[in-house]
Amino acid sequence: MAESQAPYPNSPVQIAAIRASLSEPRFATYLQKGGGNEAYAIALYLYNARVAKAFMFPLGVVEITLRNAIDALLVTQHGATWHLDAGFRNTVLMPEGLSTLDKAIQRAGAGAARGRVVAELTFDFWSNLFRPNYGALWRTGLNVVFPNLTKTTTRHDIQTMARSINQFRN
Numbered sequence: 001m002a003e004s005q006a007p008y009p010n011s012p013v014q015i016a017a018i019r020a021s022l023s024e025p026r027f028a029t030y031l032q033k034g035g036g037n038e039a040y041a042i043a044l045y046l047y048n049a050r051v052a053k054a055f056m057f058p059l060g061v062v063e064i065t066l067r068n069a070i071d072a073l074l075v076t077q078h079g080a081t082w083h084l085d086a087g088f089r090n091t092v093l094m095p096e097g098l099s100t101l102d103k104a105i106q107r108a109g110a111g112a113a114r115g116r117v118v119a120e121l122t123f124d125f126w127s128n129l130f131r132p133n134y135g136a137l138w139r140t141g142l143n144v145v146f147p148n149l150t151k152t153t154t155r156h157d158i159q160t161m162a163r164s165i166n167q168f169r170n
Helices: 012-022 024-033 038-078 086-092 095-108 114-120 123-128 132-138 155-169
Strands: none
Touching: 012 024, 012 038, 024 038, 038 086, 038 114, 038 123, 038 155, 086 132, 095 114, 095 123, 123 155, 132 155
């Protein structure tokens, strides 16, 4: 049904099963928007699923492109094992970032390659690197990661965009 544009009639048993699988609080959101009409609430839920699916690929591309570009910058600044580099870990990263990095290293496994660790890091980790605490990282790095930026674009502008993307994504 999620792919279909045609309404599909659900029996009362099916509607009850859908409500139970979504949870009443989750279904209540759609039921309210649907004016109490269960069939319309289900149609809204499925429409929302299709919209989310439509954005999945472009959001994935943004996340992968951003993380790979920042990874390349960190390799240039802190070496191929930047994720283990004491200078990066103790001087650049804030405690929250260090904690997130350490969790990613644990998930990747002992001795995992940097690429595996990079893949384990969340979009939050990458987008948080644009916070003011990381201003020094971007003094010379912003145009490396974003080579087509206009001269007036700042770290703060990128932080705002990354925050918006992250909020939309979540």
